[in-house]
Amino acid sequence: MIAGFPGRRFAGRVARHAILILTVAFALLPFLWMVSLSLKPPEEIFQVDFRLWPTAFHGVENYHVALTAAPMFRFLLNGLLVCAAIFALQLLVCIPCAYALAKLRFRGRDTLFSAVLVGLLLPPQALAIPHFLMLNVFGLLDTYAALILPWAISTFGIFLLRQFFRSIPDEIIHAARLDGLGEFEIIWRIMIPMTAPALTAFGIFSIVAHWNDLFWPLIAVRREEISTPALGILLFRDDEAGQFFGPLMAGAVIIVAPLLVAFLIAQRRLIDGLAVTTMR
Amino acid sequence: MAEIELRRIEKSYGEAAVVKGVSLSIRDGEFLTLVGPSGCGKSTLLRIIAGLEAQNSGEVVVGGRCVDDMRPKERDVAMVFQSYALYPHLSVFDNLALPLRTRRLSFAQRLPFLGRAFPRRGGIEKTIRADVEQAACLLDIAHLLHRKPGQLSGGQRQRVALGRAMVRHPAVFLMDEPLSNLDAKLRVQMRAEIIALHRRLGVTFVYVTHDQAEAMTMSDRVAVMMGGELLQVDRPERLYRDPEDLRVAEMIGSPKINVVSRAHWTSLGASLPAGVHRNSMYLAFRPEAVGIVASGDGRLNGVIASVENLGSDIFLNVTLADGHGTVVVRTHPDASRSEVVRSVGLQIDPANLLQFDSAGMRQRQAEQVEAAA
Numbered sequence: 288m289i290a291g292f293p294g295r296r297f298a299g300r301v302a303r304h305a306i307l308i309l310t311v312a313f314a315l316l317p318f319l320w321m322v323s324l325s326l327k328p329p330e331e332i333f334q335v336d337f338r339l340w341p342t343a344f345h346g347v348e349n350y351h352v353a354l355t356a357a358p359m360f361r362f363l364l365n366g367l368l369v370c371a372a373i374f375a376l377q378l379l380v381c382i383p384c385a386y387a388l389a390k391l392r393f394r395g396r397d398t399l400f401s402a403v404l405v406g407l408l409l410p411p412q413a414l415a416i417p418h419f420l421m422l423n424v425f426g427l428l429d430t431y432a433a434l435i436l437p438w439a440i441s442t443f444g445i446f447l448l449r450q451f452f453r454s455i456p457d458e459i460i461h462a463a464r465l466d467g468l469g470e471f472e473i474i475w476r477i478m479i480p481m482t483a484p485a486l487t488a489f490g491i492f493s494i495v496a497h498w499n500d501l502f503w504p505l506i507a508v509r510r511e512e513i514s515t516p517a518l519g520i521l522l523f524r525d526d527e528a529g530q531f532f533g534p535l536m537a538g539a540v541i542i543v544a545p546l547l548v549a550f551l552i553a554q555r556r557l558i559d560g561l562a563v564t565t566m567r
Numbered sequence: 568m569a570e571i572e573l574r575r576i577e578k579s580y581g582e583a584a585v586v587k588g589v590s591l592s593i594r595d596g597e598f599l600t601l602v603g604p605s606g607c608g609k610s611t612l613l614r615i616i617a618g619l620e621a622q623n624s625g626e627v628v629v630g631g632r633c634v635d636d637m638r639p640k641e642r643d644v645a646m647v648f649q650s651y652a653l654y655p656h657l658s659v660f661d662n663l664a665l666p667l668r669t670r671r672l673s674f675a676q677r678l679p680f681l682g683r684a685f686p687r688r689g690g691i692e693k694t695i696r697a698d699v700e701q702a703a704c705l706l707d708i709a710h711l712l713h714r715k716p717g718q719l720s721g722g723q724r725q726r727v728a729l730g731r732a733m734v735r736h737p738a739v740f741l742m743d744e745p746l747s748n749l750d751a752k753l754r755v756q757m758r759a760e761i762i763a764l765h766r767r768l769g770v771t772f773v774y775v776t777h778d779q780a781e782a783m784t785m786s787d788r789v790a791v792m793m794g795g796e797l798l799q800v801d802r803p804e805r806l807y808r809d810p811e812d813l814r815v816a817e818m819i820g821s822p823k824i825n826v827v828s829r830a831h832w833t834s835l836g837a838s839l840p841a842g843v844h845r846n847s848m849y850l851a852f853r854p855e856a857v858g859i860v861a862s863g864d865g866r867l868n869g870v871i872a873s874v875e876n877l878g879s880d881i882f883l884n885v886t887l888a889d890g891h892g893t894v895v896v897r898t899h900p901d902a903s904r905s906e907v908v909r910s911v912g913l914q915i916d917p918a919n920l921l922q923f924d925s926a927g928m929r930q931r932q933a934e935q936v937e938a939a940a
Contacts, residue, residue, distance in 0.1 A: 458652035461619045466731070467640040467669030475679065476665075480656040 318543075325349050325536035332532050345533060353537035361512065362519030363545065369434045369515055370494045376439035377493055378486070385448035386474050390460055400449070406442030415506055422507065433507040434515065438497060444489050451485040452478055487553055498546055516542035569630035569643065569738035569771050570595040571616060576625035578611055585611050586622070587795040598765050598772040599800075602782040602818070603792035609775045612792070613741050616773065618642050630738055640669070645732035646741040649748060651724045653716040659727050660712040663699040666735045671695060702734040722753045729761075733768065740765075742774045746781065758785060779819050783807070791815045807853075813927035816851055822882060824921075825894045826851045827867075835888055837866050840917040844930040847922035854882065854897035856919035859905070865912025869894065874905055885911060 319339065324332055328345035331338075353359060387393075388400050418437040422428050427436070455478065463473045479486065497515075504518040511522055520538050571593040578586040586608040593599045601609040614620040616627055618639035627634050634642045645666075653662050668677060671694070676685045703709040706726045716724055725745065732740060745761070746754045762785055765772050776782055782789045783803045790800040791814075798812045803819075810816040816824045829848050832839060843850065862868055869885040872893065883896040883905055894913060898905065905911075922930040 456650055456652065458648040458650050459654065461614070461617075461639075462646070462648060462652040462731075463654075464619065464639045465617060465644070465646050466666040468665075472669075472677070477654060481654075 321536050321539055324532055325353075325534075325540050327533055329531060329533055346537075349533040349537040350541075352531070352534035353541060356534065357519060357522070357538070358511065359519070359538065359541060362514055362516045363542065365431075365513055365519075366498050366516040366542070367545075369431065370497045372431075372435045373438045373497050374490055374493050376435065377441045377444050377489075380440050381444035381448050381489075382474060382479065383471075384445045385452050386470075386478055388445065389449045389452035390455075390457070391470075403442050403445050403449075407446055412502065415503065419506055428507060429509050429513070431513055434504060434513070437503065437507075441493065444493070447489055448482065448485060451482045455481055491550065491553060494549070495546060498542075570597075571739060571771060571773065572626075572628035573612075573616070574626040574628070576612065576615060576627070577623045578608070578615060578620065579623055585795055586615070588625070589792075589795075589797050590625075591790060591797060591800060593771060593773060596769050596771055598762075598774065598785060598787045600774045600776060600782040600786040600789045601792055602776055602779055602789055604818075605777055607792045608795040609777075609792045610743050613646075613743055613773060613775050616739075617644055617646050617741050619646075642739075643737050644739040644741055645735065645737035646743065647728045647732050647745045649744040651716070651728040651745075651748075653724060653727055653731070655716050657715075658712065659703075659708065659714055659716065659719070660699055662716065662727060663702060663712075663730050663734050664695050666731060667695045667698060670735060698734055702730045705733075706730045721749050722757065725749060725757055729764065733764070738770055740768075740770060740772045742772065744776055745774075747776070747778070754781075761785065780821065783819065789819075791818055793818070810921065811929045813849055813851065813923040813929075816921060816923075820853060822854055822895045822897075824851050824853055825857070827887075827892065827894070831887075831892060832867075835867060837868075840866065840915065840920055842917060843920075844922055846924045847930045848925040849923040849927070851921040851923065852915050852919055854895045856916045857894065857896045858914040858916070859883070859896060859898060860912040860914045862910035862912050865914045867894065867913040867915070869911060869913065871905055871907050871909050871911060874907060876900070881905065883911075885913065 323339050323341070326344060326346040326349065327341040328343050328348075331341055331343065331345075384403075388396060388403070414437070419428070422433050422436070427433050459477060459481075460473060463477050468476060499517055500515070501517040501521065504515045505521070508514060508518065511519070514522060520535070520542060571591075573589055573591040573593075576586055576589045577584070589608075589612060601612060603609050611620060615622045616629070618634065618637060622635075629642055629644065654665070657665070671691050672682070672688065673685075676682045676688045676691070682688065699712070700709060703712055706729060708723060708726045708730060711719060711723060711727070716727065719727065725748075728745070742761075746757050749757060758781060761772075761774075774781075774785065783806075786803055788800060789803050789806055791798045791806065791812075793814055799806060799810065799815045801809075806815060806819045810819065813826070817826065827850050829839070829843075829850065832850060839850075859865075867887060869887045871883050872886045873884045875882040875884070879900070881898045881900050883898060885894045885896055886892070887894060896913065924930050
């Protein structure tokens with residue numbers, strides 16, 4: 288029946304796609320601008336006319352400066368180490384907490400869960416000074432531990448995983464207890480495999496947030512050797528690049544690239560994890 | 568070998584009492600069904616036997632051992648759930664193997680990744696594989712072992728759930744409405760298979776259902792529960808013929824038993840049958856205990872309101888003469904044709920009349936008491 292109005296149908300599709308393309312273009316523009324600048328020679332960057340592709344290709348020089356003027360690989364490695372450690376610790380804390388809040392019955396459970404919700408409301412910046420003072424007391428400032436420890440407990444992670452664990456029927460847990468699994472084995476053998484998409488989604492949130500974080504590393508760390516990529520780029524600007532935006536943008540492209548690759552790989556699972564589906 | 572003894576089990580959630588002082592002995596190898604309307608506490612009682620819920624007071628004894636302080640794993644019971652509760656991320660084989668692995672492999676041998684390196688694990692895995700395959704053959708699911716539960720039909724999932732319960736040879740099978748997610752035809756077929764399974768295994772089955780037909784057809788004995796209390800525990804035919812409580816009489820049997828109060832009966836101008844006890848407030852009779860006679864000849868009179876032809880039987884819904892209340896009558900299809908709006912008389916066999924007092928307790932006529940004794 289719809290095939291009877293090919294003209295109208297076609298027009299509707301064009302309109303829909305036009306809107307989508309416009310929105311995507313708007314979101315991607317800063318990113319494209321960054322890539323474009325990273326390929327331009329300095330004199331072209333400040334030209335008045337707008338041009339996406341440079342007239343004189345200067346990409347090789349810019350990326351060469353970005354990779355050699357600062358220890359870029361060191362920054363990337365630091366980022367990998369810090370993000371992996373944070374995510375591992377978060378899982379270690381969040382999964383048992385979320386399981387207890389979702390599936391065990393004990394006095395004060397609802398109060399504890401309210402505390403988690405309150406924790407969600409606190410902006411991390413509000414905790415920066417207490418964290419800084421505590422790390423100072425333990426003499427951990429300007430170490431990897433200073434970058435990792437304040438994020439080891441994620442209220443967001445506890446909340447997210449608790450919601451997913453709740454969607455697993457109690458009968459499965461009862462069956463597991465009758466089958467002889469202990470509580471930790473239930474978590475390991477039943478809960479984690481059944482909520483793998485949610486764990487992936489949480490992993491992406493966590494890693495993106497801490498890979499891109501500038502605020503906390505700026506406070507906690509001063510040494511170049513333990514800088515994360517975002518902080519490294521900043522140090523690099525101060526010392527070397529000055530107004531040389533080309534190499535700076537090249538550096539920014541380099542630190543964003545691993546995240547993009549990771550996202551493309553995990554894209555399917557991320558979407559599965561965010562769309563709350565019934566798991567059978 | 569396990570008989571189950573429940574002694575004054577009480578369970579409440581906050582203010583709400585769910586199980587009120589239930590005592591029950593289940594014999595070794597018996598098929599006992601707990602039947603009752605939803606929310607009567609039957610599933611809670613089952614979970615208390617399994618150890619998944621703790622009772623507030625009372626004792627559970629399985630096979631002569633008090634199991635109150637034992638975890639579900641140690642009680643030697645297996646359970647089949649309404650939703651089957653299969654592990655969706657594991658293959659059918661792994662679903663069946665899991666209860667064996669947790670029992671036969673040591674903690675160290677079960678460790679993720681490291682476990683494989685421990686000695687003797689391979690040999691134990693071989694015995695597990697053999698046992699799983701044997702159970703799968705018994706239930707005719709051997710060809711499904713590599714599939715995930717999501718790829719199975721309802722009936723196949725049901726078999727896998729049964730297999731997971733029986734693979735470790737428990738002394739007691741607990742079943743919580745295992746057939747209620749199946750369509751009607753499959754349900755009847757699985758009923759027969761569960762009965763056959765019980766006969767073959769010879770262990771104690773405790774089966775929870777709200778479907779009185781399942782209770783009647785499958786069980787050695789039926790325990791009728793309502794409002795957290797046991798009303799009557801008896802063989803199915805006794806529950807049908809000789810209920811102790813009006814609620815039991817109404818629960819068991821389809822269509823439902825006819826109940827006419829004494830006041831209604833006399834207000835219809837009908838004489839009470841001989842032998843009605845003076846305390847009897849309700850007179851009840853099964854649809855097959857009523858005979859159709861010419862209008863005015865019966866003890867009660869009414870008009871046929873509707874006719875349900877089931878092929879083997881015809882059920883007549885007869886509205887009583889004053890227009891209040893309906894009596895269901897079961898007639899043979901060969902009997903004379905019954906038409907709607909025809910006036911009929913109802914003849915009730917006094918021997919099949921059940922009498923209940925104002926609290927719904929059974930009142931017996933003198934000769935019935937003698938017969939029961």
